[in-house]
Amino acid sequence: MRIAFSAAIYHIWGERNARIHGEPHNHKQALLRRILGCIRDIILFLKLPDEPSSRNFWFAKMLKFPLFTMERPHKECIWVKPDNTVIKLNLDASIxxxxxxxxxxxxxxxxxxxxxYSINVAPKPIHILKMEAIMHGLLLAKSKGITDVWIEADSMDAVRIINGEFDCPWQAIPMLKKIKVILRDFDKWFLTHVWREANSAADYLSKFDCPCKGMDIESMAILQALLDLVQQDFLGT
Structure with a gap:
């Protein structure tokens, strides 16, 4: 559907410019054939991931266009246990x-x-929210006397920015500086990417309407639903 929309806009805009500048122009039927031909040429060289959506399937069937799909490989996503001397920091943000x-x-x-921890914050770009989640998590770990921490976030951008692999957007530079200062207080730290499926407990805590809120939640306030998610991660579900 996106290909069809883009092709239609491209050719209609070109036809509009031709008519404004007095150049030869096409009849509407000829213009429609050009649009359909463009869509067909693109689809012939395109492979869609998994099965096409119902709208795409209907559109292709109506215009007698072939659809080629490719199977997306499946990945096993499990929560990996840290060493005995290391504490993990799993975090997330939602908006x-x-x-x-x-x-x-x-x-x-x-x-x-x-x-x-589970905190409501002001909306920001999602990668900056993830960095804010990292900062709060590190402050909490520091307050608990933790010296070796393994940080896991499901934002590849945030991970690469803090690890120095990506240039930091100017809006996030103050947050990055704060994180770098806090990291100096740890003997060892690692920051890696984790798939969302292996980060479900942190995702639960990041929701705006999560029942448990507060910077440092007391054990008595931990809900059974959260404990079940933690246990599933620990068991490698």
């Missing part, structure tokens, strides 16, 4: 409309929570 939240947790190698 819906005018509402945003960040959250994270500090599980050890035995799946025991050393701390967690």
């Amino acid at each position: 819906v409309g005018d509402n945003a939240g960040i959250g994270g947790l500090l599980p050890n190698a035995n799946g025991i929570l050393m701390g967690l």
